[in-house]
Amino acid sequence: MTAVVFDTLAYAERLEAAGFTAEQAKGQAHALREIVDNQIATKQDIAALDGDVTTKLAGMSTKLAEMSTKLAEMSTKLAEFKTDLIKWHIGTMLAMTGLIVGLLKFLH
Template sequence: MATITFDTLALADKLKAAGFDAAQAETVVRVIVEAQDNMVTRDYLDARLSENKVDLIKWIAGMLLAQAGLIAALVKLF
């Protein structure tokens, strides 16, 4: 996944200047750094979209075949 590089110490200093105590500032910075591991990139979304398109096309084709079979069975029945 993508990683955004930033100065964590500068961020902690800015948080402290804004009124956070040292422990709060450190916790916020750690949460942001850990959140980077769960970021979704454009490449990931594009890959998932293409996978979902293939699955959707397969499902629609299966439903069309099932519908054709059902119609053929009903025509034969009547």
């Protein structure tokens, strides 16, 4: 990680020129230096994060393709099940119709 260049001495001198005491200027300069060191992202930080995000997106894309394949398989199985269900339904209706017709002939 490359550090951000921050001149604490020049910053403290500018604060003193603006009316801060030497202690106040030093305190402000050190506090701002800590903020810059701990919370400002460098170009290298952003590039590393971009690489991580790109890698994770590629992994998600692969998983999405796998899920799409499984969804297509499930859709095919569902269509087969629907066909079987319709066949059984029609077969059962025909059998029931045959039974009813047979019973009616038997009763008359």
